[in-house]
Amino acid sequence: MKQKTAVKIDDLTVAYNYKPVLWDIDLEIPEGVLMAIVGPNGAGKSTLIKAILGILKPIAGSVTIYGKPYEKQRQLVAYVPQKGSVDWDFPTTALDVVKMGTYGSLGWIKRPGQKEKKAALEALEKVGMLPFKNRQISQLSGGQQQRVFLARALVQNASIYFMDEPFQGVDATTEIAIINILKELRKAGKTVIVVHHDLQTVPEYFDWVTFLNVKKIATGPVKDIFNDDNLTKTYGINYKVSIQE
């Protein structure tokens, strides 16, 4: 059976001040995979996600979500930015941050009501953060903040989830909790795309992987392409990983 394509990227080039950070990327992400994007610092991993979501404007190429441009498919997509990209001293509570995930389906002007609150509370429950719903976000630990971000994506009830380094600065328990939720999402037929740093855990966590370093190096099932050859091509040094069975 041929899998549907969730995200299709054609000839995508993105530049900051005329310096390309992503060069001529072609990428097809099949529906229902849990995919890691790996590559060295400055490889354009976050940029790729931002370009897919229309946060950055590419200078060439196109992106489609289930065959249509992103602007028409916003409802299908949830995004978890890097934790460091927001000000955690912002005067708001965990529940309020999760509610922001419902803003997309509400559209302009309309305010969240009881239905949105209920959905937000359920999402907090799923990530084990319900007891902290009224806590100010600066009073949460790094792992708890990341769980709140995950809950905010869950509340969007999307088909495709983009996450930018969700394991950065979180404790081991949170990392396991997050990956379990991501695996559940995949089981439910969702597509999950994660910018990931820890190469050791790639085979354990993910079933699909994309190697990226300004250009796309390789993409495919972890068991087929996660090897020393591709790692060396991506990171530029002779790479050896021991893949745990």
Add this chain to the structure above:
Amino acid sequence: MNSAQLEIQLIASLVAVACAIPGTFLVLRKMAMISDAISHSILPGIVVGFLITHDLNSPLLILLAALTGIITVVLVEYIQKTGLVKEDTAIGLVFPALFSIGVIMIAKNADDVHLDVDAVLLGELAFAPFDRLIIDGTDLGPKSLWIVGTILFITITLLFTFFKELKVSTFDKGLAASLGFSPAIIHYGLMSVSSVTTVGAFDAVGAILVVALMIAPAAAAYLLTKDLKKMLTLSIGFGIFSALLGYWVAHWLDASIAGSITTVLGIVFLIVYLFAPTKGIIAVLYREKQQRTEVSLLTFLLHLKNHDEISERHVKHLNEHINWQKVRSKTVLDLAQKNNMITIENNIVSLTEKGDEFTSKAIDYIITNEDAQIEDMKDDFFLFRG
């Protein structure tokens, strides 16, 4: 109180509210300096508007001046985007340039226009009641009141309509963009409101002091609350309070109203800065002291847990072996006893069950950094509150 006094206070209060609302978002977006830039660079816009309309309260003048404010923001962002200078440098380059153009224009036209630099910088609130809106011979009150009232009405309407969008784009620009709330539209919307408000307020408090009205109430409110709506309410409250008290201070001292309002704002901020319950300086110092004591307590409890020998658990031992001063030892012992964590018999200290459990949990937390099990301890101990 006569009607002129009442009118001045009303205008000052409305100006304060109109400034506090965009000011709150500027503070949260770390853009306080932009309001300074706008407030100065609207000057050429005001002068050009004044030369055309010969009326400081004309809506055309307000729009022209607000446009200069937007141009300032665009220029700052353009210069910053080149990557050659940082944002603060860009601000420092743009607004003096525009402001100086305004100053020269005033000087060149001083004979024709009733506009001087003093009035622009400090405002003329005391004269506001003299310039009245009269339609068909009916006196409808001071023109400034109508101008500021209209601006405030628009600001409040926009705030209520786009509160959700303002909140999400201020907190998380990336998310806002991905959800389809263009951060650029919201950004320029906020900049437009800030510019219009600055122009409207400029007549009352002048170009320099309008910055204080935007930033000081929001900065004080920021230290007091964890809720955006409460922060807005508090900012507005501080603004009105300072406007009214400032007016009366000026009255008693026979001094500038704008100067007095700003001084009160400064004092309000200072008081909050010192005494805010969690973020204030005094609270922070107290917390640090408590944390030091708690670390000592934990060190002491851990020592007891690790040593069964009586010689190691003698009260005197604290001074000798753990190397603490007498006062510190006593503070720690008292704290431990108060919390029923230790018992002292014949000067020999023993851990109670509670003390033993507390120590294990605390050590566990410090090693694993897992939060779940120490939630109940956070209420009693500063050490565990992030």
